[in-house]
Amino acid sequence: MGTYAGPLPTDTRTRRSVVLPPRLRASWHRSARYGLSVDELHPVFTGSVDTGSLLYECGDEVLRGLQTTLANEPVSLMITDSDGLVLSRLSHDKSILRSLDDVNLAPGFYFAERNAGTNGLGLALADRAPSLVRADEHYCTALHGYTCAAAPILDPVRGDVAGSVNLTTWSDSSSELLLALAQAAAGNTSALMLARGMGRQSRPAPRGEVFRVYADSRQVRPAYAELSVPWRRAVAEARGAFERGGVVAVVGEPGSGKTALVSLARRELRRERLLSARPPAPDNVEPWLALWAPELGKDSTCVIVSGVDVLPAWAATELAQLFGEVRTTDGRLQPFVVTAAHHEAIPDDLRPLVDMVVEAPPLRDRPDDVLPLARHFARRDWGRETDFTPAAARALSTYEWPGNVRQLRQVMRRAAARATCIDVRHLPAEVFASPSRPLSRLQALERDEIVRCLTEPGTTVARAAARLGISRATIYRKIAQYDIKVPQRP
Numbered sequence: 170m171g172t173y174a175g176p177l178p179t180d181t182r183t184r185r186s187v188v189l190p191p192r193l194r195a196s197w198h199r200s201a202r203y204g205l206s207v208d209e210l211h212p213v214f215t216g217s218v219d220t221g222s223l224l225y226e227c228g229d230e231v232l233r234g235l236q237t238t239l240a241n242e243p244v245s246l247m248i249t250d251s252d253g254l255v256l257s258r259l260s261h262d263k264s265i266l267r268s269l270d271d272v273n274l275a276p277g278f279y280f281a282e283r284n285a286g287t288n289g290l291g292l293a294l295a296d297r298a299p300s301l302v303r304a305d306e307h308y309c310t311a312l313h314g315y316t317c318a319a320a321p322i323l324d325p326v327r328g329d330v331a332g333s334v335n336l337t338t339w340s341d342s343s344s345e346l347l348l349a350l351a352q353a354a355a356g357n358t359s360a361l362m363l364a365r366g367m368g369r370q371s372r373p374a375p376r377g378e379v380f381r382v383y384a385d386s387r388q389v390r391p392a393y394a395e396l397s398v399p400w401r402r403a404v405a406e407a408r409g410a411f412e413r414g415g416v417v418a419v420v421g422e423p424g425s426g427k428t429a430l431v432s433l434a435r436r437e438l439r440r441e442r443l444l445s446a447r448p449p450a451p452d453n454v455e456p457w458l459a460l461w462a463p464e465l466g467k468d469s470t471c472v473i474v475s476g477v478d479v480l481p482a483w484a485a486t487e488l489a490q491l492f493g494e495v496r497t498t499d500g501r502l503q504p505f506v507v508t509a510a511h512h513e514a515i516p517d518d519l520r521p522l523v524d525m526v527v528e529a530p531p532l533r534d535r536p537d538d539v540l541p542l543a544r545h546f547a548r549r550d551w552g553r554e555t556d557f558t559p560a561a562a563r564a565l566s567t568y569e570w571p572g573n574v575r576q577l578r579q580v581m582r583r584a585a586a587r588a589t590c591i592d593v594r595h596l597p598a599e600v601f602a603s604p605s606r607p608l609s610r611l612q613a614l615e616r617d618e619i620v621r622c623l624t625e626p627g628t629t630v631a632r633a634a635a636r637l638g639i640s641r642a643t644i645y646r647k648i649a650q651y652d653i654k655v656p657q658r659p
Contacts, residue, residue: 192296193287193306195483199295199517200286200308207286210272210311213279218256224248224332227361228322229257231354232334236261243342245269246354247335248322249290253281256332269337272311282482285309289317290335296481297321297330298451299355301348304340316340318347320355325363328375329479334358375479377449377457381442382432382473396538399530400430407434407527411504415524418515419508424575425529427508431473441469448476454484458491465495471504478514485516492522532570532577539566539577546578547585555585558592564655568600593655594624603652616651619644623655 189197219225228248236246236259245260255276260266269275282291286308292300299320305313317337324331334354336347410417411434419427428445435443444464449457464470477485495503509515512526532538540562547555557565570576584595593601598613598620622633634644647653 189306192292192298192300192481192483193302195486196282196287196292196295197308198486199282199482202517203283203286205283205286205308207308208310210285210309212273212284214273214277215254215279216277218254218276219250220256222250223362223366224250224322224358225256227365228332228334228354228358229259231357231361232257232259235350235354243338244347245274245337247274247290247337248332248358249280249294249335250332251294251330253279253284253291253294253333255280255335265337265339268314274337285312288312289319289337290333293319293321293333293335294330296451296483297479298481299348299352301344303344314340316342316344316347318344318351320348320351322355322358322362325359325366331359331362375448375450375476377453377460378447379457379461380445382428382445396541397535399535400426400538403430403527403529404434404437406525407431408437410525410527411435413524416504416522417506418512418523418526419506419529420511420514420526421508421529422510422531422573424573425531426574427529428473428475429574430527430529431506431508435471439469441471442467443471443473445473445475448479451481454481458484458487462491465491465503471506473506473508475508477507477516477519478509478511480516482516486518489516489518489522492519532573536566539568539570542574542577543581546581550578550582551585553585553589555581556590558590560593561591561596564593564596564600567654592624592626594621594626596624601653601655612651615647616653619647619651620653620655623653 225248232246232248239246240261243260243262243265245258245262245265247255247259248257249255255274255278258266258269258274258276274280279285280288280290282288282295285291287302288307288309289300289302292302299318301316301318303316307313307315307317315337316339317335319333319335321330322332322334323329334351336351336354338344338347407417407419407430417431419431421427432443435441444461446457446461461472465472474488477488480488492503492505507515507519507523515523532542540557543557543565544555547553565577565580572579580597580600583597584591587595598617601620601624602616618637619633622628622636623630625633628636630644630648631641634641637644639647
C-alpha cells in the first residue's frame, strides 16, 4: 500500500535518477498528466489578491511574528489560499526575494500542483498533509535551487483546507527545522482564525472509521424507502446504474444521506455485505487502507468510500489503482461506490472509473420528508413512537436544515428524550433562527434564552421581555437580529 507502481513520466527519463518516496512519485505522475513542462515554469497569474479575508489577516500576522525570529535567515514565508494562490510573501533576504520573483513564486501567482508541478505548497494542498520538497525533488528544474516546506491551514469551523503556510529557502541551506516551523505557523493561523471567527468551535478531525452498513427492510422502511419523489428518483437512478454493473458516485451536501441512498439502492437490487470507509486523517491513510482493503475481492461485498474529495491526492491515486486491480472470484470488477460533495471534487484518478453520478437531494428541498424521518430517528434511538404538536411540526418542516438529515437526527435525539409529544419548547433554538449567520458563544446564549422564553406555553412577546428583564423594543430588535421565527400556537 505504501508505494506507487509504474514508470516515471516519459519526459522525466532524460533527467538523472531521483529516488522518490511514494507521495512525491505520485505527485510527479500527476504533474506529467497535467501536461506540465519539466524545463519551463508558467504559473497562472491573477491581478487580484483577497487581502481582506480572515485567512490573510491571521496568516500574515502569524508570519510577521515568525519573521522576527528568522531575521538573519535566507527564508521566505508565504501564505496561500486553498487553490494555491500566493497571498502574502515575507522575507528580510532581498536576494531570495529577487530569485523567487524570477520563478514567479510571488503574490498573485498560482502554485498549486497542477500549475507548477511538484512543489512544497502544492503537495501540502493536494495531500492535505505537511510536505517537504528538496532541490531536484521538484518536478520543474527551475525550482531545483530551493527547498520548500509547507503545511495546510485547516478551517477551524468547517475542518477543510483553507490554505497553506510555505517556507522556502535555498536548496543548500539547512532545512531540518523548516517543516516544523511551517506546521507550527499553520496551526497558529488556524487557532487565530478560530479566536477571531466569533468563537465558533472547530469541527472534529476525520478519524477514518470503517463500519458495516445495515439496511434491512425493518430499518429502512418507511423512513427511507417511502420518502418524497426527489429521494425516490435518486435511489432509482443509483439502482439502475448498479443493475448495469456500473460504478456510482453519490454527491451531495454533508449529512444529506449519501450512504443511506447507496445502501437502499443496492439492497433493493441484491442482498450483500456493505462496508463503508470514512476518510481518515492525512497521517493515517496507510493504516486505514490496511484495515478494509483485505475485504476487497470477496464475493457479495460492496465497499463505499465516503468523502473521496478530502482524501490526500496520493491516497486517491492508490485507491484508483487498487479498485482497478481487485476482482471477485468470478472475475468481475469489485463493486464499489464513492461519495463526495460534488462531481468536480472527485479526484482526477478516480473520476475515470465512475460510470454515473447521482445527487442526494438536500433535506431543505424535500420538506415532506422531515417528519417521517424525525419519527424514524426517535423510534430508532428511543424505541418508542413520537408525535408533534402542530407548532413543532411547522417549525421542523419550515427550517432549512443546513446540516441536512444528520442535523435532524441530532435534534430528534435531544427532543425525543424530553417528551413523546414534542412541542416547540422541546426543540433547540437553532430550529427557530436563520442558519446562515454565525454567532459568538455569547450571542448564541442570548439567542437560546430568548427562544426558550418565547416557546414556553402561554408566553407572549411582552411576557418574554419581562422575564428576560428587557424592554419590548429590545426583544423585538433581538428577534430581528437573530432572525427568530417561532410558529404561533393555534
